[in-house]
Amino acid sequence: MRLPALRGRPLPRVVTRVVAPIAAALVVTAVVAGVVVASDHQDTPLVEFNQRFDINDVYAFPASAPGRTVLVLGTSSPLTPAGTPTARFGDASEVLYQLKVDNDGDGVENLVFQMAFENDANGAQKVIMVGPVRPNQTGTHNTRVGPSGQGGRAIVGGTDRLLTSTTGIQLFAGPRDDPFFIDLEAFFRVLPDRRPASGPLSQITQGPLTFRPPGQAVDFVRRLNDLAIVIELPTALLTENGKRPRFGVWGTTSMRRTSSTL
Numbered sequence: 001m002r003l004p005a006l007r008g009r010p011l012p013r014v015v016t017r018v019v020a021p022i023a024a025a026l027v028v029t030a031v032v033a034g035v036v037v038a039s040d041h042q043d044t045p046l047v048e049f050n051q052r053f054d055i056n057d058v059y060a061f062p063a064s065a066p067g068r069t070v071l072v073l074g075t076s077s078p079l080t081p082a083g084t085p086t087a088r089f090g091d092a093s094e095v096l097y098q099l100k101v102d103n104d105g106d107g108v109e110n111l112v113f114q115m116a117f118e119n120d121a122n123g124a125q126k127v128i129m130v131g132p133v134r135p136n137q138t139g140t141h142n143t144r145v146g147p148s149g150q151g152g153r154a155i156v157g158g159t160d161r162l163l164t165s166t167t168g169i170q171l172f173a174g175p176r177d178d179p180f181f182i183d184l185e186a187f188f189r190v191l192p193d194r195r196p197a198s199g200p201l202s203q204i205t206q207g208p209l210t211f212r213p214p215g216q217a218v219d220f221v222r223r224l225n226d227l228a229i230v231i232e233l234p235t236a237l238l239t240e241n242g243k244r245p246r247f248g249v250w251g252t253t254s255m256r257r258t259s260s261t262l
Contacts, residue, residue, distance in 0.1 A: 053075075053090065053095060053253040053255065054075055054076060054253075055073065055074070055075050055251055055252075055253060056074035056075060056178060056180070056226050057072075057074045057178075057180070058071075058072065058073055058074075058099070058249060058250060058251040059071070059072040059074075060072075060249045063232050067234060067235055067236070068168075068232055068233065068234055068235060069232070069233060069234075069235045069238060070230065070231070070232045071099055071113070071230075071231045071232075071233075071249060072228055072229070072230050072231075073097060073099055073115075073228070073229040073251040074176075074178055074226045074227070074228050075089070075097065075226060075227050075228075075229070075251075075253065076088075076089060076090070076226060076227035087175060087225075087227055088117070088119070088125055089115075089117040089125060089127070089159070089173065089227055090117065090253070091117060091118065091119055092116035092117055092118050092128070093256060094255065094256055095253055095254065095255060095256070096114060096115075096116055096142070096144065096253070096254045096256075097114070097115040097116070097117075097229060097251075097252075097253055097254075098112055098113065098114050098115070098142065098251065098252045098253075098254065099112070099113040099131070099229075099231070099249060099250075099251050100112050100113075100135075100249070100250055100251070100252065101113075101132060101238055101247050101248070101249055102247060102248045102249075103238060103239060103240065103244040103246070103247040103248075104244055105246070105248075107248075108138050108139070109135055109138050110134070111131065111132040111133065111134065111135075111238065112131055112132065112133060112134075112135040112142075112145070113129060113130070113131030113132055113231060114129065114130050114131055114142075114144060114145055115127055115128070115129045115173065115229055116128045116144065117159070117173075124158060124159075125158070125159045126156060126157060126158050126159065127155075127156070127157065127158075127159055127163075127171065127173045127229075128147055128154075128155075128156050129154070129155045129156075129163075129171050129231075130144075130145045130146070130147050130150050130153060130154050131145075131153060131231075132153065132233070132237050132238060133145050133150060133153055142254060153165070153167060153169065153237075155169065155171050157171075159173045159174045160172075160173070160174035160175070161174075167233075167234075167237070168233060168234050169231065169232070169233040169234075169237075170231070170232040170233070171229075171230070171231055172228070172229075172230040173227070173228070173229045173230070174227065174228065175225045175226070175227055175228070176225060176226065176227075176228040176230070177224070177225055178224050178225060178226040178228075181218070183211050183212050183218070184218075186209060186210065186211045186212075189209050190209065
């Protein structure tokens with residue numbers, strides 16, 4: 001598995017809960033593989049005030065080895081300046097991270113990857129990933145699929161390291177450089193209310209709407225990190241051994257339900 005570059009290094013109870021998604025991102029492109037701050041692609045007010053629920057992007061692309069696919073969920077931003085060394089994924093008691101796969105074209109997930117994180121007494125985190133497996137429920141409310149009985153489709157281990165399974169699945173969860181190619185000057189002219197209140201991008205005026213020529217896109221967040229969940233696996237696990245060769249991927253973060261009101 002080849003991971004995107006990283007700028008800055010981090011410091012080094014599984015229960016079933018009903019959860020509801022508060023952030024989601026559709027896969028739209030492939031990832032391209034930096035002062036330690038974080039990226040944010042601007043989401044709803046609820047997510048802005050609960051930064052561990054933030055989703056930047058979802059990527060799906062062929063791996064370097066034939067017959068394998070890489071899925072990436074970028075999340076947890078914005079971090080405070082120089083905040084990456086202490087950055088943490090949301091704890092399993094508050095948030096469930098998911099990648100969902102539809103391989104029959106009906107827009108409903110057939111398979112899920114569920115990632116939950118736990119903190120130990122020393123402040124280190126471990127990740128518990130189950131997938132790809134059939135979900136307990138589809139749609140906006142989901143429960144955890146327990147790792148027991150999942151064999152090689154369950155991985156448990158520390159963050160910021162490469163984890164493997166007996167079924168050829170590899171997992172990494174930790175800070176990585178956030179790739180984000182967009183003509184932000186033009187974007188902020190189209191949606192000026194999303195322009196930052198300070199910094200160079202705040203100086204963009206409402207001038208003529210012009211776009212950069214093709215091939216001259218700028219990685220505006222080349223010095224920014226996010227927390228990435230990177231999964232590489234045999235493509236056959238997503239396509240039921242080629243019986244359903246096309247699939248769609250999207251990501252969600254879900255808040256633990258604590259009352260009847262979410």
